[in-house]
Amino acid sequence: MTSTPSADRWIGYLNTVLLMVAGIIVVAPTLWMVLSSFKFSHEVTAYPPTLFFTPTLTNYVSLWERTPFIQYGINSAVVTSASTALGILLGTPAAFVVSWTRITWPAIVTLLARMAPGTLFLLPWYLMFRQIDMIGSYWALILTHAVITMPIVIWVLLPFFDNIPRSIFEAAQVDGCSPIRVFYRIALPLVSAGLSVSSILAFVFSWNYFLFALVLSNSDTKTLIAASFNFIGEGSTNWGALMAAATLIALPPLVLAIIVQRWLVSGLTLGAVKG
Amino acid sequence: MASIRIRNLVKRFGNVTVIPDLSLDIPDHEFVVLVGPSGCGKSTLLRILAGLESVNEGDVYIGEERVNTVPAAKRDIAMVFQDYALYPHMTVRQNMAFALEMRGMSKAEIEERVQKAAKLLHIDGLLDRRPKALSGGQRQRVAMGRAIVRDPKVFLFDEPLSNLDAKLRAQVRAEIKALSQQLRTTMVFVTHDQIEAMTMADRIVVMQSGVIQQVGSPEEVYEKPANMFVAGFIGSPSMNFIPARMTDGEICLEDGVSFPAERLFPVRSQAIEAGQPLTLGVRPEHFLFAPDDPAAFKAQVSLVEPLGSDTLVHFTAGGIDAVARVSPDLRPKPGDVLPLIPAPNKVHLFMPETGEAIC
Numbered sequence: 001m002t003s004t005p006s007a008d009r010w011i012g013y014l015n016t017v018l019l020m021v022a023g024i025i026v027v028a029p030t031l032w033m034v035l036s037s038f039k040f041s042h043e044v045t046a047y048p049p050t051l052f053f054t055p056t057l058t059n060y061v062s063l064w065e066r067t068p069f070i071q072y073g074i075n076s077a078v079v080t081s082a083s084t085a086l087g088i089l090l091g092t093p094a095a096f097v098v099s100w101t102r103i104t105w106p107a108i109v110t111l112l113a114r115m116a117p118g119t120l121f122l123l124p125w126y127l128m129f130r131q132i133d134m135i136g137s138y139w140a141l142i143l144t145h146a147v148i149t150m151p152i153v154i155w156v157l158l159p160f161f162d163n164i165p166r167s168i169f170e171a172a173q174v175d176g177c178s179p180i181r182v183f184y185r186i187a188l189p190l191v192s193a194g195l196s197v198s199s200i201l202a203f204v205f206s207w208n209y210f211l212f213a214l215v216l217s218n219s220d221t222k223t224l225i226a227a228s229f230n231f232i233g234e235g236s237t238n239w240g241a242l243m244a245a246a247t248l249i250a251l252p253p254l255v256l257a258i259i260v261q262r263w264l265v266s267g268l269t270l271g272a273v274k275g
Numbered sequence: 276m277a278s279i280r281i282r283n284l285v286k287r288f289g290n291v292t293v294i295p296d297l298s299l300d301i302p303d304h305e306f307v308v309l310v311g312p313s314g315c316g317k318s319t320l321l322r323i324l325a326g327l328e329s330v331n332e333g334d335v336y337i338g339e340e341r342v343n344t345v346p347a348a349k350r351d352i353a354m355v356f357q358d359y360a361l362y363p364h365m366t367v368r369q370n371m372a373f374a375l376e377m378r379g380m381s382k383a384e385i386e387e388r389v390q391k392a393a394k395l396l397h398i399d400g401l402l403d404r405r406p407k408a409l410s411g412g413q414r415q416r417v418a419m420g421r422a423i424v425r426d427p428k429v430f431l432f433d434e435p436l437s438n439l440d441a442k443l444r445a446q447v448r449a450e451i452k453a454l455s456q457q458l459r460t461t462m463v464f465v466t467h468d469q470i471e472a473m474t475m476a477d478r479i480v481v482m483q484s485g486v487i488q489q490v491g492s493p494e495e496v497y498e499k500p501a502n503m504f505v506a507g508f509i510g511s512p513s514m515n516f517i518p519a520r521m522t523d524g525e526i527c528l529e530d531g532v533s534f535p536a537e538r539l540f541p542v543r544s545q546a547i548e549a550g551q552p553l554t555l556g557v558r559p560e561h562f563l564f565a566p567d568d569p570a571a572f573k574a575q576v577s578l579v580e581p582l583g584s585d586t587l588v589h590f591t592a593g594g595i596d597a598v599a600r601v602s603p604d605l606r607p608k609p610g611d612v613l614p615l616i617p618a619p620n621k622v623h624l625f626m627p628e629t630g631e632a633i634c
C-alpha cells in the first residue's frame with residue numbers, strides 16, 4: 001500500500017489527537033491531586049472542581065504537625081532502597097542464568113508470584129514474621145518488598161541479556177573466564193542500561209506498594225504510602241491532607257524519572273549493546 | 276603448542292546425530308583446514324575442541340591430556356569467532372589483554388605482549404578505540420590479536436573471513452598463512468570456501484554430513500580425490516562428471532564419443548574391467564585444445580565466460596554438458612566447435628554407485 005501525502009497528514013493529526021487524549025488521561029488526575037493539595041478540605045470535594053481558588057498551605061502544615069511525616073519518609077526510603085538493592089542483587093544473576101541456560105521456568109514462577117494478589121501472601125507472612133518476632137521490623141518489609149522488585153528486575157533484564165551475542169560469552173570462556181567471571185566482567189557491564197531501568201522501575205513499584213506495609217509494619221516503620229491511608233476514614237476523610245500527602249509521595253519517583261529520563265528511554269528501547 | 280587427537284567422536288543434538296563417528300589426528304605445528312558445505316558439522320567439531328560443546332561418545336585429546344570434561348577456560352586454546360565476538364565495552368587494548376589478565380599475568384608483560392601482537396597485525400594505532408569505532412577488517416584483526424597474544428596450545432578459527440569483502444579476504448588469507456608460518460602453533464581453521472582451504476592449509480580435512488571424506492595436502496585432495504564428493508567440492512569450477520563405459524581398449528561416452536583408453540590412462544587402464552559402467556571425472560582445466568589430434572572430440576560451445584587469465588567454455592558434445600577452461604587466445608564464441616581432448620593422466624574414474632575413486 002502506498003500512502004499519499006494527505007493520508008500521511010491525517011495520520012499525523014490522529015497521532016497528535018491520540019497523544020493528547022492519552023496525556024489528558026494521565027495528567028488530569030495528577031493535576032487534580034496537586035491542585036487539591038492546595039485547597040481547603042471542603043473545596044476538594046466541590047463539584048464541579050474549581051480551577052481558580054486561593055491557594056493555601058494548610059494541608060501541608062497539618063500534615064507536618066499531625067503526623068511524623070519525616071519518619072514515614074525515612075521508612076519509605078529505607079524499605080524501598082533496600083528492597084530495590086535486594087531485588088537487583090538477586091534478580092540480576094537470576095536473569096543472567098535464565099538467559100544463559102534458556103531454562104525459563106524460574107522466571108515464570110517469579111512472574112506468577114508477582115501477578116498473584118498480594119493479599120495471598122499476607123496471612124502466611126504475618127504468621128511467619130510474628131513467629132520469628134519480626135513484625136514491625138524493617139527487614140520484614142524489605143524482604144517482602146523483594147517480591148515486588150525482583151520479578152521486575154528479572155523481566156526487565158532478561159531481554160538485555162538475551163540481546164548480547166552468545167559468542168561474546170563463549171569468547172570470554174575461551175579467554176579463561178569461569179561462569180561467574182563471565183557474569184560480572186562481561187555480562188554485567190553490557191546490561192548497565194538495563195540495570196538503571198530495572199532499578200528505577202523496581203524503586204517506583206516498591207515505593208508505591210502499600211499492602212505489605214499496612215500489615216507488617218508498626219507505627220515506627222510505617223511507610224509513607226501506608227501511613228497516608230490513615231487519612232481515609234478516621235470519622236471523616238481529610239481529603240486535603242490526603243492530597244498533600246499523595247503529592248509529596250509522588251514526588252520522588254517523578255523526580256527520579258525526570259533525572260534519568262534519557263537513560264530510561266534508551267534503555268527501554270534496547271540497542272544499547274549492539275556495536 | 277600441542278597435537279590434537281580425536282577418537283570415535285559422536286555428537287548428537289537431541290536425537291539428531293550431527294557427527295556419527297569421527298577420528299582425526301592433527302600433529303603439532305600443523306595448519307589444518309576443515310572444509311565442507313554449510314551444516315556439515317565443522318563448527319560443531321571446532322566448538323567441541325574449544326570445550327564449548329559437550330561430547331556424547333569418544334575421546335578428545337589436546338597434547339597428552341584427555342579434555343572431554345575440561346571446561347573451555349582451562350583448555351588453553353584461543354578461538355577467533357565468525358562474528359569476532361569482541362567485548363563491546365572494552366577498548367582494543369583491554370580486549371587483547373583480557374585473557375592474559377584472567378591468567379594473572381603482570382601488567383608489564385601484558386602491555387609488552389599486546390604491543391607486540393598489535394604491531395604484528397598493524398593495529399597498534401587502534402589500541403584505545405572501542406570495537407564500535409572499528410571497520411570490519413579492523414575488528415577481524417583485533418579478534419586475531421586477542422588470540423595471538425595468548426600464545427595458546429591451539430588456535431581455532433571459525434570462518435573468520437566470511438564477513439570480509441572479497442579483496443580484503445584474499446589479503447587477510449595471505450596474512451593468516453604468513454602468521455601461521457611465523458607462529459608455528461597448531462591451527463584448526465574452519466571454512467566452507469575451498470579456495471581458503473587450498474591456499475592456506477598444510478592439510479585439508481574434507482567433511483560432509485559429519486563424516487570425514489578425505490584428509491590430505493591441498494595437492495592430494497586436488498589430484499587424488501577419494502570420491503566424487505571431494506572431487507566436486509575441491510576446485511572451481513567443479514569437476515565435470517561424465518557417465519562412461521569401458522569396452523575393449525576404449526572408453527565410450529554416451530552418443531558414441533570415445534577415446535582410446537591408453538590415451539587417457541597410460542598407466543592404470545588395466546585395472547578396469549570391460550563393460551563396467553564408470554563415471555569419468557575431468558576438471559575444466561584438464562581439457563586440452565587439440566586441433567591436430569584425431570582422437571579429439573567436437574565440443575559445441577554454448578556459453579563463454581571470460582575470466583581474463585582464462586576463458587570458461589560451456590559446451591555440449593554428444594549428450595554431455597561440460598565446462599572447459601581454455602586459453603583466452605582462442606577467443607571462442609557460442610556456436611563454435613572446438614576440438615578438445617582430456618589431458619592424459621588427469622582423468623579420474625569413479626564407481627557410479629558408490630562415488631568411490633578407482634585407482
Ligand SMILES: Nc1ncnc2c1ncn2[C@@H]1O[C@H](COP(=O)(O)OP(=O)(O)O)[C@@H](O)[C@H]1O
Pocket residue numbers: 288293311312313314315316317318319320
Ligand atoms: N545447538 C544446536 N542444537 C541443535 N542443532 C544444532 C546445534 N548446533 C548445530 N546444530 C546442527 O548441527 C549441524 C551442523 O552444524 P554446524 O556445525 O554449525 O555446521 P557448519 O559449521 O559445518 O555449517 C546443523 O545441521 C545444525 O543445524
Ligand SMILES: [Mg+2]
Pocket residue numbers: 314317318319434
Ligand atoms: Mg559453521
